[in-house]
Amino acid sequence: MCVHARRGFLYDWGLVTVDTTVTVRVPAKVNLQLAVGPGREDGFHDLVNVFHAVSLFDEVTVREAGPRSGRPDGSTSPDGGTLLAGLTADGGSASHLSRVPLDSSNLAAGAAELLGRETGRGRPVRIHLDKNIPVAGGMAGGSADAAAALVACDRLWGTGLGRGDLLRLAAELGSDVAFPLLGGTAVGRGRGEILEPVDSPGRYRWVFALSPHGLSTGAVFAEYDRLRPDAPAPELSTALRDALAAADPAALGRALANDLQEAALSLLPELERTLKTGSAAGALGALVSGSGPTCAFLVGGGDEDASAVAGREAAVVAALEASGLCEQIVRADGDVPGTVVL
Ligand SMILES: C[C@@](CO)(OP(=O)(O)O)[C@H](O)COP(=O)(O)OP(=O)(O)OC[C@H]1O[C@@H](n2ccc(N)nc2=O)[C@H](O)[C@@H]1O
Numbered sequence: 001m002c003v004h005a006r007r008g009f010l011y012d013w014g015l016v017t018v019d020t021t022v023t024v025r026v027p028a029k030v031n032l033q034l035a036v037g038p039g040r041e042d043g044f045h046d047l048v049n050v051f052h053a054v055s056l057f058d059e060v061t062v063r064e065a066g067p068r069s070g071r072p073d074g075s076t077s078p079d080g081g082t083l084l085a086g087l088t089a090d091g092g093s094a095s096h097l098s099r100v101p102l103d104s105s106n107l108a109a110g111a112a113e114l115l116g117r118e119t120g121r122g123r124p125v126r127i128h129l130d131k132n133i134p135v136a137g138g139m140a141g142g143s144a145d146a147a148a149a150l151v152a153c154d155r156l157w158g159t160g161l162g163r164g165d166l167l168r169l170a171a172e173l174g175s176d177v178a179f180p181l182l183g184g185t186a187v188g189r190g191r192g193e194i195l196e197p198v199d200s201p202g203r204y205r206w207v208f209a210l211s212p213h214g215l216s217t218g219a220v221f222a223e224y225d226r227l228r229p230d231a232p233a234p235e236l237s238t239a240l241r242d243a244l245a246a247a248d249p250a251a252l253g254r255a256l257a258n259d260l261q262e263a264a265l266s267l268l269p270e271l272e273r274t275l276k277t278g279s280a281a282g283a284l285g286a287l288v289s290g291s292g293p294t295c296a297f298l299v300g301g302g303d304e305d306a307s308a309v310a311g312r313e314a315a316v317v318a319a320l321e322a323s324g325l326c327e328q329i330v331r332a333d334g335d336v337p338g339t340v341v342l
Pocket residue numbers: 031034043044045046047049137138139140141143173174175176177190191192217218221289290291292
């Protein structure tokens with residue numbers, strides 16, 4: 001995470017200098033392994049979810065919007081009203097942006113509300129999202145924005161929560177919200193929110209094929225239940241763990257695995273052609289990212305010669321472009337750190 005703070009005078013009654021604008025940069029994720037167990041009574045599934053943060057970033061800016069009426073210090077009561085004074089978004093394609101809600105249902109707004117409610121120190125804010133992470137693409141863009149908004153509001157309001165409290169609040173907001181606070185490569189258990197870093201000294205190069213379509217995470221899990229009614233308990237792949245520890249890109253490519261892929265392909269069959277196109281062009285590994293529909297191609301890393309990686313990357317990008325199947329093709333490195341205040 002990268003947080004960017006500008007300093008200024010807070011309103012007209014005080015001479016205290018405080019941050020009035022904070023920007024936080026936050027990465028997307030790809031799932032190197034997504035093992036999905038049977039459905040739980042609470043509607044979720046137990047997972048072994050190996051998250052890997054990649055250099056595709058959203059930036060979330062929060063700005064003071066002025067004091068709430070009736071409370072001279074601008075603070076909110078723990079149960080009091082909405083803190084969202086406005087929400088705007090830009091970046092990415094028009095079709096992706098049109099799927100971003102600009103009201104209190106936005107996950108970034110939900111994060112601000114939760115932090116304000118928990119601490120009683122929330123103030124009205126305007127939130128701006130600079131979106132580069134595909135929307136409803138299986139790269140956790142909404143969750144990333146929620147994590148970034150938590151960090152930004154924590155800084156803006158001076159709530160000073162520690163990492164443990166932020167991780168707890170993140171887990172309340174969604175299964176994928178805690179990981180972007182950490183970044184790197186980590187395994188998530190439970191519904192994905194119980195995180196443990198994974199030994200991964202290597203750096204990898206990725207190509208992502210963005211789809212013109214979105215897939216609903218809930219719909220993909222429901223399709224998984226239909227296709228795999230007897231799913232076993234999820235387990236961490238030893239092949240994946242060993243490949244990461246050895247920084248071996250070829251072994252990592254072979255070990256990539258996603259239990260939700262069959263369900264995503266069932267809902268959007270054209271994804272199979274996308275995966276085959278990148279694999280035939282020489283990708284070391286190919287899989288649907290999380291619940292999809294973004295497809296991820298590993299094109300090199302570790303101590304491989306840079307020109308070999310570049311050649312593979314160019315071949316994969318050219319084949320995907322020629323296929324006409326993708327809305328956009330983006331390149332990224334992983335892993336990268338989590339949220340940063342700019
Ligand atoms: C599948 C994954 C893989 O990282 O992400 P995406 O690929 O969508 O980004 C995650 O598990 C998604 O996490 P997130 O997007 O935060 O999901 P949530 O808001 O918590 O849940 C949305 C819905 O997905 C289903 N869900 C989610 C997580 C989980 N462990 N079991 C589930 O069954 C539930 O139907 C839930 O109502």
